[in-house]
Amino acid sequence: MSAQQLSRRLRGLAFGGDYNPEQWDAAVWKEDDELMRRARVNLATVGVFSWALLEPEEGRYDFTWLDAHLDRLHANGVAVDLATPTASPPPWFSLAHPDALPVTAEGVRLTHGSRDTYCLAAPAYRAAARRLAAALAERYGDHPAVALWHVHNEYATLCWCDHVAAAFRTWLRARHGSLDALNEAWGTAFWSQRYGSWEQVLPPRATQWHRNPGQSLDFHRFWSDEVLGAYREQRDAIRARSDRPVTTNLMLPGYQNLDLWAFGGEVDLVAIDHYPVAPGLDAAADTAFGADRARSFGGGRPWLLMEQGTSTVYDGDRVLGKEPGETLRHSLGHIARGSEGALFFQWRQSPAGAEQWHSAMVPHAGPGSRVFREVEQTGAAVARLGELAGSTVTAHAAVLHDSDAW
Ligand SMILES: [Zn+2]
Numbered sequence: 086m087s088a089q090q091l092s093r094r095l096r097g098l099a100f101g102g103d104y105n106p107e108q109w110d111a112a113v114w115k116e117d118d119e120l121m122r123r124a125r126v127n128l129a130t131v132g133v134f135s136w137a138l139l140e141p142e143e144g145r146y147d148f149t150w151l152d153a154h155l156d157r158l159h160a161n162g163v164a165v166d167l168a169t170p171t172a173s174p175p176p177w178f179s180l181a182h183p184d185a186l187p188v189t190a191e192g193v194r195l196t197h198g199s200r201d202t203y204c205l206a207a208p209a210y211r212a213a214a215r216r217l218a219a220a221l222a223e224r225y226g227d228h229p230a231v232a233l234w235h236v237h238n239e240y241a242t243l244c245w246c247d248h249v250a251a252a253f254r255t256w257l258r259a260r261h262g263s264l265d266a267l268n269e270a271w272g273t274a275f276w277s278q279r280y281g282s283w284e285q286v287l288p289p290r291a292t293q294w295h296r297n298p299g300q301s302l303d304f305h306r307f308w309s310d311e312v313l314g315a316y317r318e319q320r321d322a323i324r325a326r327s328d329r330p331v332t333t334n335l336m337l338p339g340y341q342n343l344d345l346w347a348f349g350g351e352v353d354l355v356a357i358d359h360y361p362v363a364p365g366l367d368a369a370a371d372t373a374f375g376a377d378r379a380r381s382f383g384g385g386r387p388w389l390l391m392e393q394g395t396s397t398v399y400d401g402d403r404v405l406g407k408e409p410g411e412t413l414r415h416s417l418g419h420i421a422r423g424s425e426g427a428l429f430f431q432w433r434q435s436p437a438g439a440e441q442w443h444s445a446m447v448p449h450a451g452p453g454s455r456v457f458r459e460v461e462q463t464g465a466a467v468a469r470l471g472e473l474a475g476s477t478v479t480a481h482a483a484v485l486h487d488s489d490a491w
Contacts, residue, residue, distance in 0.1 A: 087330035087353035088387035088425050089475050094164060094232045095127050097471025099389060099426025100464045101163065102446055104129035106154050107138055108435060114154075117433065118161045120452055125464035126163055129432065130391070131155070132221075133168040133238050134200070137175035140217065148224050159230035166391075167231050169221060169319055171214040172238035173200040182209040188246035191291045199439065204244040205315045206252045218319040219326065226327030234329055235391070236319045239336040239358060240312045240343065245288045249311075254283050256307040271299030302489065309344040309488075317351060332356045334391040335382065337375045344488040349382030357382075358392035358430070359419070364405050368397055372415050376422035378486070380478060387475055390419040392430040395456050396444035404444055412459045413466060420470065423478045427467055429460075 091099065101121070106114055121129075131154060132139070140146055158165055179186050179197040185207035188194050195202050203210045218236070225231050261267040264280055273279045278297060280286050289296045289304050320331045330353035335345050337359050349355050357379040361368035379388045395412050396404040407415075416427035434445035446460045 087332075088389075090330050091233055091354065091389075092425060092474035095426075095474075097127075098420065098467050098474050099128040099428060100124070100467040101126040101128040101432070102130065102429035103133055103392065103431035104131050104158075104433075105134060105431060105435075106131075107135060107150070108438075109433070113433070114157065117447075118157065120447060120457075121161060121163055121432070123452075124446065124457075124461050125468045126432070128164050128166055128232065128426070128428065129158055130166040130168055130235055130428065131158070132170055133235070134170060134173045135168075136170035136173055136178075136217070139170060139221075140175075142177055143181060146220055151225075155225065155228055155230045159228075163230075164232035165228075165230040166233040166235045167221065167225055167228075168235035169214070169218045169237060169323075171203075171217060171236075171319070172240075174203050174210070174213070178213065179203075182207070182213075184246075184248065185210040187242060187244040188249075190245045190289070192245075194246075201239075201242045203242075204246055204248055205240075205242070206244060206246070206248040206311055208248070211315060211318065214315065215318050215322050218322040222323040222326035226323070226329075231327070231329050233354070234320075234323050234327065234331040235356075236316055236323070236331060236333040239334055240316065241336055243308060243342060245290050249288050250286075252311055253288050253304065253307050254286055256310060257286060257303065258283065260303065260306075271297055271303075273297070305342055306344075306489065308342065309347060312343055313347055313351060316348070320351070330354050332389070332391075334358050335379075337378065345378070345382050346488060349384065352383075354425070355379055355383035355386065355388035356391040357388065359390060360392075360394055360398040361415075362398055362400075364397045364399065365408070368407075368411070368415070369418065372418045373422065376419045376424060377480070377484075380423040380480075381486075385423075385477060387423055387425050387477065389426060389428070390416075390424040391428050393419075393427065394444040395429060395446060395448070395460065398443075402442075404442060406456075409455070409459070412456075413463045416463050416467065420467070420473060421478075423476075425474060427463065 176197045187204045289301045332352040332354045334356045337357050359375045361371045399405045433447040434449050435441050448456045
């Protein structure tokens with residue numbers, strides 16, 4: 086139903102990407118408008134990393150700049166996938182709420198300076214995320230540019246702090262019913278691990294030799310449920326104020342610590358980010374496998390490729406240029422396996438910052454480049470395939486995957 090809402094709105098498949106215009110000035114925005122028309126962009130994801138601009142200090146919002154970008158994109162025929170910026174808290178947040186900073190398994194409390202530096206189980210973080218989602222939906226719930234809501238970004242980070250310990254115990258009580266049952270399930274009779282009270286039960290923090298495998302497995306099950314709960318809170322805050330579909334971008338293939346099939350049942354439209362980590366045939370195979378899993382998360386429904394790169398992310402931080410034609414090939418590979426379009430991170434390559442070398446639709450070399458020409462070629466192909474919107478895929482073979490076993 087929500088895939089249909091989106092395709093009706095776009096009159097076909099989606100093409101575009103993350104757009105972070107706060108990095109540039111009005112002259113560049115003008116060129117963006119022109120280049121987006123040339124590339125047949127019809128959907129831009131806005132606001133993913135905009136918390137510090139949207140809420141420069143606790144409780145004080147500034148929407149004027151976002152109003153202007155949404156109005157400009159709408160006037161240019163580009164619909165907006167509006168993100169809640171909760172994956173990148175600003176420095177004021179972590180200074181005001183030090184207990185909401187994540188703690189590693191080794192007991193090191195991280196600090197701001199990167200992104201995703203929050204604890205999803207911290208009450209202050211959860212309250213701030215609900216508040217932001219509600220404020221954005223209140224202002225933009227009926228905005229004509231908004232076609233889709235994008236909650237958070239690539240949920241994945243883990244934490245081992247005391248908030249997490251408390252939430253883990255609550256989850257374990259519900260799962261096992263009694264401490265005796267937990268001791269039985271985890272096999273704590275071995276290595277003298279028997280728990281005599283709930284307070285003794287902790288997340289699987291750094292320890293000597295092997296961890297208890299039952300504890301580790303339950304911790305990952307718990308965390309997947311905790312993250313899904315955080316997603317639901319934002320989704321429900323938006324749904325109360327907007328009738329547009331809501332999703333979150335699930336990260337493939339690297340982050341596998343969540344049950345992504347459980348997320349598939351809670352989003353209006355399954356969305357994935359897909360960055361092959363090897364070039365050539367490996368990238369083609371990984372594209373097929375990632376796309377098939379995305380279709381599976383939603384039980385066969387149409388889904389959406391929310392992010393891909395115009396380069397291959399290789400060996401962690403290094404990037405390789407894609408071979409000529411590969412951007413088109415990967416985009417069509419996803420569409421052939423059920424995606425409602427092909428989107429990228431990000432529209433224009435950052436002039437500075439941590440992802441300065443991450444590929445983009447408009448690279449540092451500008452529009453007079455092979456990368457942008459291939460983006461235009463791909464946009465034109467996607468525009469011609471509009472009749473595929475809402476179609477489903479029949480598979481003749483299956484792979485059995487079990488999240489708990491993984
Ligand atoms: Zn924590």
